[in-house]
Amino acid sequence: MTKKPIAIFATFGVCLGVSALPAHADAWQDIVQRKTLKCGTFADVPPFAAPDPKTREMVGFDVDMCKTLAKHLGLTAAVTPLSVEARVPEVQMGRVDVTIANLAYTTSRADQIQFSDSYYVAKEMLAVKASNSASSPTELKGKRLSSAKGSTSELSITLNGSEPVTFQDTGSAYMALQQNKSVGMVANTMTITKLVNQSKTAGSELKMLSQPMLLEPVAIGMKKGESVLAEKVNAALMEMDKTGEIDAMWAKWLGLDTEFKMTREEHVQPISAIKFTPIP
The missing domain is CATH 3.40.190.10 (Periplasmic binding protein-like II)
Structure with a gap:
């Protein structure tokens, strides 16, 4: 009679030890x-x-x-x-x-x-028309800047104190800038670089400001x-x-x-x- 509880306790201890092991291997x-x-x-x-x-x-x-x-x-x-x-x-x-x-x-x-x-x-970068005298994003606080909707580009515009004008894609944001619906557009470095190069042969020429909007x-x-x-x-x-x-x-x-x-x-x-x- 005295041995059975001990055996049960020992078994419980083994089970407890197993359950304490990690659920999966490293x-x-x-x-x-x-x-x-x-x-x-x-x-x-x-x-x-x-x-x-x-x-x-x-x-x-x-x-x-x-x-x-x-x-x-x-x-x-x-x-x-x-x-x-x-x-x-x-x-x-x-x-x-x-x-x-x-x-x-x-x-x-x-x-x-x-x-x-x-x-x-x-980096989230800002492009403006080449004729724009702005040299940093802070100069465009309160201004309308275009970007893709729901992107970190849009967030960077808000953080800059500017007014986001958003679209479903960066192509539309680019056209908004070309059509003067915004004074600048924000996208990642690769996209802005491509669009700035594109603007040299079609539409109004753009420039990319050197200071990032967001890292x-x-x-x-x-x-x-x-x-x-x-x-x-x-x-x-x-x-x-x-x-x-x-x-x-x-x-x-x-x-x-x-x-x-x-x-x-x-x-x-x-x-x-x-x-x-x-x-x-």
Whole structure:
């Protein structure tokens, strides 16, 4: 009679010990065992990630980043195309190990996933007509500025104290500026660069102001709580930066010999080291 309770207690103790174990194995160990890094990119957003018209294979800056990151980790990259909206949920649910899809840091995203160090800082830039004497966004406080509706461009206009005039796409925002429905338009650096170049041969010529409207650190997204994976990714990013591999990929897809003509000014650094106003 006295032995049965002891046996029950012992069994209960074993069960309690099992239930205290982690619900899943460490993500890094899972990745090492399968020898593959599941990497989420854009489905069709060139030059970051899009199907090659000839081979139908995914190509672009973010695809190259995935493959190079995997190589530094001793793994093979498995690229999974994602919609813009799925970039955070897919990594949050563990369907991909990392998201490399021009993913900008925001406070709401940081509540859901963890970010690596930033490997470049995206900028929301302001274009005005070349005849406009303004040299900084602060000179256009209270003025009408056009942008895509619901974008961080629209948010930057509000933060600047200007009046947003929004449209469903950047093309319409551009036409609003050309038709004097706004005194400027805001979009990311690549878009503004293309439109400024376009304006040199059609419509009123534009210029891009040098001071950004908003800074957005771009980094790799990972599931929260995976500290080993985060450490591995950050170490690999730093090595990729030191070897010039990120610079080479940038030059290929975004550099001065491309239609975007962008210069990579920032290098790999912790997001906490960047002076910027976080987007909600």
